[in-house]
Structures are given as structure tokens and as C-alpha cells.
Amino acid sequence: DAGVIQSPRHEVTEMGQEVTLRCKPISGHDYLFWYRQTMMRGLELLIYFNNNVPIDDSGMPEDRFSAKMPNASFSTLKIQPSEPRDSAVYFCASSSGRADGYTFGSGTRLTVV
Amino acid sequence: GDSVTQMEGPVTLSEEAFLTINCTYTATGYPSLFWYVQYPGEGLQLLLKATKADDKGSNKGFEATYRKETTSFHLEKGSVQVSDSAVYFCALRSYTGGFKTIFGAGTRLFVKA
Numbered sequence: 184d185a186g187v188i189q190s191p192r193h194e195v196t197e198m199g200q201e202v203t204l205r206c207k208p209i210s211g212h213d214y215l216f217w218y219r220q221t222m223m224r225g226l227e228l229l230i231y232f233n234n235n236v237p238i239d240d241s242g243m244p245e246d247r248f249s250a251k252m253p254n255a256s257f258s259t260l261k262i263q264p265s266e267p268r269d270s271a272v273y274f275c276a277s278s279s280g281r282a283d284g285y286t287f288g289s290g291t292r293l294t295v296v
Numbered sequence: 297g298d299s300v301t302q303m304e305g306p307v308t309l310s311e312e313a314f315l316t317i318n319c320t321y322t323a324t325g326y327p328s329l330f331w332y333v334q335y336p337g338e339g340l341q342l343l344l345k346a347t348k349a350d351d352k353g354s355n356k357g358f359e360a361t362y363r364k365e366t367t368s369f370h371l372e373k374g375s376v377q378v379s380d381s382a383v384y385f386c387a388l389r390s391y392t393g394g395f396k397t398i399f400g401a402g403t404r405l406f407v408k409a
Contacts, residue, residue: 281395282328287339
């Protein structure tokens with residue numbers, strides 16, 4: 184398996200623009216997580232899915248953020264409109280079971296100018 | 297709620313020194329415990345795990361023992377290498393947490409040649 188695949192690796196956008204981050208989890212994993220990492224706040228859980236259904240989105244900062252998982256092999260995180268404070272590394276991770284560890288993607292480094 | 301506390305860094309060691317990174321947790325029930333490692337510019341990687349009391353997880357010379365009586369999961373390595381320089385995260389995952397993982401703040405390790 185190629186692991187968790189995220190795209191793009193880097194994204195630079197202007198304030199106010201829409202940004203879409205993509206994630207392909209490991210086949211057979213039924214949990215998918217979106218995290219954000221910054222120096223100031225560390226690793227923050229934004230939202231997670233189980234069997235494509237959103238379970239907990241309490242970490243989504245505000246209505247500008249939305250996430251979807253239309254099928255077991257694909258998820259998106261969208262920010263509209265983007266703001267400079269959204270600049271961070273966004274990670275997607277997947278897991279096969281309730282007690283298992285996560286496999287993380289390589290992340291998307293987002294810079295909003 | 298569940299929580300993880302790990303020692304603050306950075307930790308600076310000389311090559312071949314003994315490493316200990318302390319981690320304690322608070323959780324109801326019986327969580328699974330993990331150590332993850334993050335190298336610069338990469339996502340977190342699962343280093344080792346333990347799923348029940350007295351289990352010892354080990355990988356790449358690192359080991360940690362699940363101590364329920366002291367609610368601890370300290371990471372150790374007998375002889376560190378320069379290539380071990382990274383950020384290490386202690387984490388737990390439990391039913392009461394909705395099976396999402398709670399991460400510690402991370403401990404940065406520098407190993408000098």
C-alpha cells in the first residue's frame with residue numbers, strides 16, 4: 184500500500200480564496216482524521232469520520248471550514264474564504280480499528296498571504 | 297476527560313547516551329497507548345504501541361511499558377543516534393474518548409555527534 188496520500192504538498196493562496204485539501208486513506212481503514220499543526224497550538228484534531236460518516240467535528244474552527252468523505256477512498260477539507268491565520272500544516276490520518284495506531288499522510292503545508 | 301502529559305523539551309543528548317522521555321496519562325477505562333515520531337517535514341509515524349497493562353511496546357531500539365499503577369508510558373532507548381533527532385509524541389486512544397487519539401504536546405530530541 185502506498186500509505187495515506189495527501190495533495191497538494193504545498194499550497195500558497197491569497198486571503199479570501201477557496202482552498203481544497205485532498206486525502207486518500209489506506210484501503211480498508213474505516214477511520215479518517217483531519218489534523219492541523221502549528222508551532223503555537225501544536226496538533227489539533229479538526230474532524231474525524233467512521234465509515235465515511237462524520238463523527239466529531241467539534242474541532243473545526245468555524246464555518247469557513249468544511250470536510251466531506253463521499254466514499255471510503257477519498258476525503259476533502261475545504262476552507263472558504265481562507266485567512267492568513269489558517270496557515271499551517273494539515274495532516275490526514277487513517278486507522279483500521281478502535282485500538283489501532285494511525286497512519287499519517289505527509290501533510291499539506293498551507294500558506295495564506 | 298482523557299489527557300496526556302509529557303516532559304517538555306528540547307532534550308539534548310550526545311550520541312550513544314541513554315534516552316528517557318516521560319509520559320503520564322489520565323483516562324477512564326483501559327486505553328491503548330502509543331508513541332509517535334515526527335521527523336522534519338514529515339507526518340507522524342507510529343513508533344510503538346501497547347494495548348493493556350504491563351505490555352511492552354518496542355521498535356527500532358525504543359521501548360515503553362504500559363504501567364497502569366503509575367499511569368505512565370515512558371519512552372526509553374539505550375543508545376541514541378544522530379538520526380533519532382525528531383519530535384516524539386505520546387498518545388492514548390480509548391472508548392471514552394470516542395476512539396479519537398489524544399496526543400501529548402510533543403518532546404523535541406536533539407542528538408549531537
